[in-house]
Amino acid sequence: MDQALEQITDFTVSVRPETVPDNVIEHVTGIFVDSIACAMAARDCPGALAAAKIPALPRGDGGTVIGSSAVATLDMAAFWNTSMIRYLDYNDTFTGGHPSDIIGALIAVAGAHRLAGRGFLSGIAISYEVFHRISLRHRSYRKDHGAIVDYLSIDQGFAVAIATAAGIAHMLDYDRAKTRTAVSLSATNGLPLRASRAGELSHYKGVATAASTRQAVFACQLAEYGLTGPSDPFEGRHGFIEVMEGKAGSMNLEPFGEWAVLRSGLKYFPATANSQIGVWAALKLREGLDLEKVSEIVLHTSRFLRHESGSEPAKWAPTTRETADHSLPYIVAVALLDGGVTLSSYTEEMLSSPKVRGLMKKIKVEVDEKIESEWPGTIQIRATAKMADGSMNEVQASDPKGTYRNPMNREDIKIKFRQLVEPVLASRTDSVFDSAWNIVASDDCQKVFDQLVVE
Structure with missing residues (x-):
């Protein structure tokens, strides 16, 4: 039995939106608001421009695109949103990566399903917990002979894909079998190379995790329609541990329980x-x-x-x-x-x-x-x-401003929101900020996303 897959599945299906602590909901609200500000300021980034030119399938309503009324398939909306959130490198930081990249996919899905605000925020919280534990394992730093020895060749998109699938499964209330499949498929097809952020960086650096979230949405759709996934993607034969260490073994994931998301941080300056x-x-x-x-x-x-x-x-x-x-x-x-x-x-x-x-x-x-x-x-x-x-x-x-030991508060986030969003929304900026900050009380999160539309 793949214990890591079972741990993630058990956690994802056991937590209910109403049981997520209020301080966790408040924390992820700040992350959400910060993320949409980053996205709104990057609406013309290369990834978004490319996504806008890829035709949507002419059937039904697509996924929600931040700041746009465009119709896109769910997976393309996830890619589009994540490209914008990620482009300025101004979004959050946590355990070797930027889990707010996941939020683009969760917005696409939550808006399309018109989910309640608290359910959407609890999906973010679930995703962060999974991201943190996968990242700890896949980026397990050791110092040997003065050098860093770890899995630096594998990019953070591996954790992003798995965590995105878990967040969607939680938001859409998948049963255990579907959740397990969605996570398994995301893990099996989620080993992106860190070459995307080495040397002289290309446009792909800004969309690498967007590609991972798109893949995760597709994995969730396959799970919804009955496709089964590998039984042991992490710890079994040819699974993640064997690929990385040459021999199958345990992921030894940190147990779920303490809400690690509370240790995530935001960026005060637009830099890595x-x-x-x-x-x-x-x-x-x-x-x-x-x-x-x-x-x-x-x-x-x-x-x-x-x-x-x-x-x-x-x-x-x-x-x-x-x-x-x-x-x-x-x-x-x-x-x-x-x-x-x-x-x-x-x-x-x-x-x-x-x-x-x-x-x-x-x-x-x-x-x-x-x-x-x-x-x-x-x-x-x-x-x-x-x-x-x-x-x-x-x-x-x-301990720079924005880290969990020196956190940005609501007013800090509002100042950043104004700097990024006011050029786009002008006089509506403060009212949109207030609405986004209070999304937990909304019975339909799409009503909040609609306020970001500018065309």
């Missing part, structure tokens, strides 16, 4: 989660600093942060926003020069700016063993600026 701490360190370092007299800046941090955002040559010469928002040297240089990072930090003019490029050349990223020993419990950077006269300026920053 790994680089958020770099912005805060730069803001502290720039106080009273004469950048013209800086000869070198060293960012001392964890091995993971260096590996992900400060180890490849492309990170010192970004030519696309997809690479720039994953580049610690770029993020830090912009923050030092401009006092922050905004969506306008990724224009072609900024990417080619001689000032930014010149400052980046002075930046080094090194592993600090003390910081490494405290990661991931504490996210830190110690930034040192060496001046032309030999003097040194040093600051330390930890």
Whole structure:
């Protein structure tokens, strides 16, 4: 018996919307509102433009598309929504990924079925719990001989697909057999390569998890109509563990019980989660600093942060926003020069700016063993600026705004919502925010989604 598959299935079918604690519902409400803000600001992203050109099947009502009255199939609506949520890299962060990518698919399905708001929010909560546990296993970090040894070749879309299927199964009240099949099919066909986010990043980086959510919706549809799935996708012969470790074995999933979603975070700045701490360190370092007299800046941090955002040559010469928002040297240089990072930090003019490029050349990223020993419990950077006269300026920053130890509250999220949504909804922005924040009380969540439509 595949214990991991049984654990996920048991949890998904046992939780009822009314039994999800109110503090969990409040937390996922903030994630939902943050996610639709990210989507509304990226309505013209490459993934959305491509999805809009793919014809919908001419039958029935399709899935809900954020901010649009377009008719799309359920799986394409999931892809479309997720592309928008993900594009700006401004959405949430949790256990090695961005589970709010899942929300695009849940919106597509919940809107099409006109589900109650609490049921939709509990679907998000279920998804996050599954995502967290799969991510812990598939990205099980160990430090051997000074190197990270884990499943870095497999992208977060693996966990996204499985968690999306669980969330949909919960929202639509699948029985145990259908839930088990939906999760199994999503796992069996959900091993995307992390090549999507290596080197000079392409448009696909922004839609990789969108492809995973689309696949999960299709898996759920197959399960609904009676297709059966593999019995042991995780722990059996040729299952996930055997593929990754050479021998079948247990996933050893963290038991369900404590609501891990409460430890998820949001992004205060539009940059990869790994680089958020770099912005805060730069803001502290720039106080009273004469950048013209800086000869070198060293960012001392964890091995993971260096590996992900400060180890490849492309990170010192970004030519696309997809690479720039994953580049610690770029993020830090912009923050030092401009006092922050905004969506306008990724224009072609900024990417080619001689000032930014010149400052980046002075930046080094090194592993600090003390910081490494405290990661991931504490996210830190110690930034040192060496001046032309030999003097040194040093600051330390930890736990950036938006992490669960330093969370963004409703007002923080509202400010971000206004920044992202007001250019689209103008005077309706605040009323839409209030409606979205109160979706838990809605008997039909599509009524809330309808308020986002702009054409």
